[in-house]
Amino acid sequence: DAGVIQSPRHEVTEMGQEVTLRCKPISGHDYLFWYRQTMMRGLELLIYFNNNVPIDDSGMPEDRFSAKMPNASFSTLKIQPSEPRDSAVYFCASSLGQGLDTQYFGPGTRLTVL
């Protein structure tokens, strides 16, 4: 398997623009997670899905952030409008289940908002 695939790997945009990050989980995994990593706040869980259904979005910072999972092989994280403080590395991860199941992380998308 190719692992978790994220695109783009790098994104530079200007404040106010819409940003869409994409993720393809490992085939057969039922859980998908979106994380944000910054120097100041570390690794934060934004939202996670089970069988394409959002289970907990309490980590989404504000209404400018939204995430969808239209099918088992694709998810998006959208920021509209983007702000400089959204600059971070965004990771997608997938797992078979929760608890003892390993989460497999993608390579991340480094977002810079100017």
Add this chain to the structure above:
Amino acid sequence: AQSVTQLGSHVSVSEGALVLLRCNYSSSVPPYLFWYVQYPNQGLQLLLKYTTGATLVKGINGFEAEFKKSETSFHLTKPSAHMSDAAEYFCAVSDSPGNTPLVFGKGTRLSVIA
């Protein structure tokens, strides 16, 4: 609710020296415990995990960790550091039977000096 505390945001060791990265957890139920490693510009990958059974867990690249319930600790060790071990290490906890996602610590950056 679970939580993880990693003591020391940065640890520096000489090549060949013992590596000890500290992790303490809080959980109201028997925990599942994990160590993940993040190499520069990559996503996190699993080093090792404790679920049940033997409290000394061996992982990849010569790392091991011991679950000590009385001390609520899960410290990561490696007898002899290698330059390639330089990375960021994250301790994480999940509840059993796995009703909630992983809770990650803030991470410890390991530097290895030649």
